[in-house]
Amino acid sequence: MKHTISVLVENHAGVLARVAGLFARRGFNIDSLAVGVTDDEKISRITIIADGTDYTLEQIEKQLNKLIDVIKVRHFDSRELLTRELVLIKIACQPSQRAEVIALAEIVKAKISDITVNTMTLELSDSVDKIKNFEELLRPYGIKEVVRTGSIAMQKGGVSMKL
Amino acid sequence: MTVARAMAKALKAEGITTVFGYPGAAICPFYDELYKEGIRHILVRHEVNAGHSASGYARMTGRPAVAVATSGPGATNLITAIATAHMDSIPMVLITGQVSSDMIGRDVFQEADITGAAEPFVKHSYLVKDPEETATVFKNAFYIAGSGRPGPVLIDMPMDIQKAQIEFEYPDSVNIRSYKPNLDGNKLQIKRAAAAIAASERPLICAGGGLFTANAAGLMRELAERANIPVVNTMMGLSSIPASHPLFFGMIGMHGCRAANYAINNCDLLILLGARVGDRAVTAINRLEGATVIHIDVDPAEIGKNLPVTIPVVGDLKRILTQLLQQAENYDHYDWIQRLNGEKASAEKPLQKPKDGCVNPKEFITMLGKSLPDNSVICADVGQNQIWTCANINLENGRLLTSGGMGTMGYSVPAALGAKAAAPEKEVIAICGDGSFQMQFMELATMRQHGIFAKVIVMVNNRLGMVREVQTNAYGDRQTAVALDGSPDLIKLADAYGIPAARVTDISQAQSAIDALLATKESYLIEVVVDENEKTIL
Numbered sequence A: 001m002k003h004t005i006s007v008l009v010e011n012h013a014g015v016l017a018r019v020a021g022l023f024a025r026r027g028f029n030i031d032s033l034a035v036g037v038t039d040d041e042k043i044s045r046i047t048i049i050a051d052g053t054d055y056t057l058e059q060i061e062k063q064l065n066k067l068i069d070v071i072k073v074r075h076f077d078s079r080e081l082l083t084r085e086l087v088l089i090k091i092a093c094q095p096s097q098r099a100e101v102i103a104l105a106e107i108v109k110a111k112i113s114d115i116t117v118n119t120m121t122l123e124l125s126d127s128v129d130k131i132k133n134f135e136e137l138l139r140p141y142g143i144k145e146v147v148r149t150g151s152i153a154m155q156k157g158g159v160s161m162k163l
Numbered sequence B: 001m002t003v004a005r006a007m008a009k010a011l012k013a014e015g016i017t018t019v020f021g022y023p024g025a026a027i028c029p030f031y032d033e034l035y036k037e038g039i040r041h042i043l044v045r046h047e048v049n050a051g052h053s054a055s056g057y058a059r060m061t062g063r064p065a066v067a068v069a070t071s072g073p074g075a076t077n078l079i080t081a082i083a084t085a086h087m088d089s090i091p092m093v094l095i096t097g098q099v100s101s102d103m104i105g106r107d108v109f110q111e112a113d114i115t116g117a118a119e120p121f122v123k124h125s126y127l128v129k130d131p132e133e134t135a136t137v138f139k140n141a142f143y144i145a146g147s148g149r150p151g152p153v154l155i156d157m158p159m160d161i162q163k164a165q166i167e168f169e170y171p172d173s174v175n176i177r178s179y180k181p182n183l184d185g186n187k188l189q190i191k192r193a194a195a196a197i198a199a200s201e202r203p204l205i206c207a208g209g210g211l212f213t214a215n216a217a218g219l220m221r222e223l224a225e226r227a228n229i230p231v232v233n234t235m236m237g238l239s240s241i242p243a244s245h246p247l248f249f250g251m252i253g254m255h256g257c258r259a260a261n262y263a264i265n266n267c268d269l270l271i272l273l274g275a276r277v278g279d280r281a282v283t284a285i286n287r288l289e290g291a292t293v294i295h296i297d298v299d300p301a302e303i304g305k306n307l308p309v310t311i312p313v314v315g316d317l318k319r320i321l322t323q324l325l326q327q328a329e330n331y332d333h334y335d336w337i338q339r340l341n342g343e344k345a346s347a348e349k350p351l352q353k354p355k356d357g358c359v360n361p362k363e364f365i366t367m368l369g370k371s372l373p374d375n376s377v378i379c380a381d382v383g384q385n386q387i388w389t390c391a392n393i394n395l396e397n398g399r400l401l402t403s404g405g406m407g408t409m410g411y412s413v414p415a416a417l418g419a420k421a422a423a424p425e426k427e428v429i430a431i432c433g434d435g436s437f438q439m440q441f442m443e444l445a446t447m448r449q450h451g452i453f454a455k456v457i458v459m460v461n462n463r464l465g466m467v468r469e470v471q472t473n474a475y476g477d478r479q480t481a482v483a484l485d486g487s488p489d490l491i492k493l494a495d496a497y498g499i500p501a502a503r504v505t506d507i508s509q510a511q512s513a514i515d516a517l518l519a520t521k522e523s524y525l526i527e528v529v530v531d532e533n534e535k536t537i538l
């Protein structure tokens, strides 16, 4: 099962290496990992999507908590979460196909971020499923490159994850 | 003052009087200040032994001990000791020199990313890049190493940082927002544990190494006595209860004794105290399925990791056992204890007579155990010798130290050196095999140089005995790379170090050799000749 884990860490050099190393050596599988600083510049937030049983999840949380630079670990039920990922997709696109692709982009609320004579780069921020779906829609044109950020997640509603 | 000076002052402030180490250019500024501060430095003959000695020292004092090495190869030589300490939760602060901070990452001479390399084996580590952090880093390092579930903490100190000038003031308190070990233990869980004990017919305490960390072995014994609960030990828990105690049934595990394993497989309540249910300790987890399990440990990650637990209690064993004791009563487990006594009696076998020119190691270790003065410290190495020692030394008091989690050959002599440095008044004896002895005998020189007179017993079977046994049992007795031909004459070797020695080739010589070893205030070595085909479990 997929689990979304949010981790607040001290914004120190080497923290990411410690977290990534922990996952590797304990045999936990990471689907994606995204990291960035929070409103407090001394704290970074890591969002990890991990695959595993409930036992694995419990161990991940406990082992993360043992890292001295980890301030807080929370595991969320996907229903209470707002999850987003950003993707950049570069496709082959002849001038004659542009209108069609622009229409597609409009439907899914993607942006046209870059354009050349025979390529187009699209940008979409959405849930993982929608992103995958968008990628499939674009595949027939010939995908040249895909870059994804990994998911970030936040609780819905008025609650927030603070210290 | 310089950071190097501040480092030495920080050690002083932490009450450190002795450090173990091996210098090199990248740590010279600090060494200069060690000398000026009058901190005793014990020059080991290999960095790994600085780490193992610090481990032995820490296990005697219960406080973090210090090992020092230079950058690059000095630092990487420490790694096995760091990993060994990490597995056994030994508090330790390791200080390494590092190349100048502006050179880091360019593969300059003797540069090694030691914080990176040691990461899987440390509780925490610091690479100090801002000289002003020195005091806080040291304060935090000692606190982290010694609190909660103890472990090794590494401080990597670039050369230029050691020479930088700072204002030094040592903090008197620690506040790490992301590190607050939970010590108290949940009251409700403790109540549930007490109720489970009251309801149990066949309770069993499994006492692990955490009892020493928490200084709670006495409380464990009180609980056992008050509620009539039999006790077994993990290897790390050995010596937490006198071997002759009527409630004690020995060591569990792959190399444990029959009564202890019978107890763990047949109890209806297992009370795990500071034990992490290692795979070599609890070999048949499925047999425990019907039993209620109370697991008390300061590290929440150990609870439920290897064994499903009914009643988890996270916290300091001393505090929790104190509360449990208040709620425990005198329960009658006569039948259960009798059953265990029956198992114990039926497992006893007459001693086998060894072949001529050899000694039965079980008999020798038993004899040694009976001859020891109070509060002796036995450091068991790894291999057959370790199991012979653990199973037969039968300590009534004192301590048994061994590398339980990592099974690191070469632990016993440096650990004994460290233990003896911490407790010079105690008898400290390392027991090892002829394989492991040859990984560590350079430390005989350290003992002599610093007047730290631990003693050494080598069980000589001219084999890497435990591996030989695996090959005998599982590889058609094809003995590959286990013969130790070419080994030196140990009596002459000891003599070369100015250490008196005796060779025991028949049990009739054993007592006088043991007496000679115990009589001298200086080091002494006994070589015990053992049949190369001797089994581990006799």
Ligand SMILES: Cc1ncc(C[n+]2csc(CCOP(=O)(O)OP(=O)(O)O)c2C)c(N)n1
Pocket: B382, B383, B384, B385, B386, B407, B408, B409, B410, B432, B433, B434, B435, B436, B437, B459, B461, B463, B464, B465, B466, B467
């Ligand atoms: C550093 C290290 N290397 C290898 C091993 C694997 N190993 C475990 S027991 C053993 C044999 C030990 O031989 P010896 O020290 O002579 O003791 P004996 O088993 O003969 O008593 C070996 C090689 C180990 N535990 N540690």
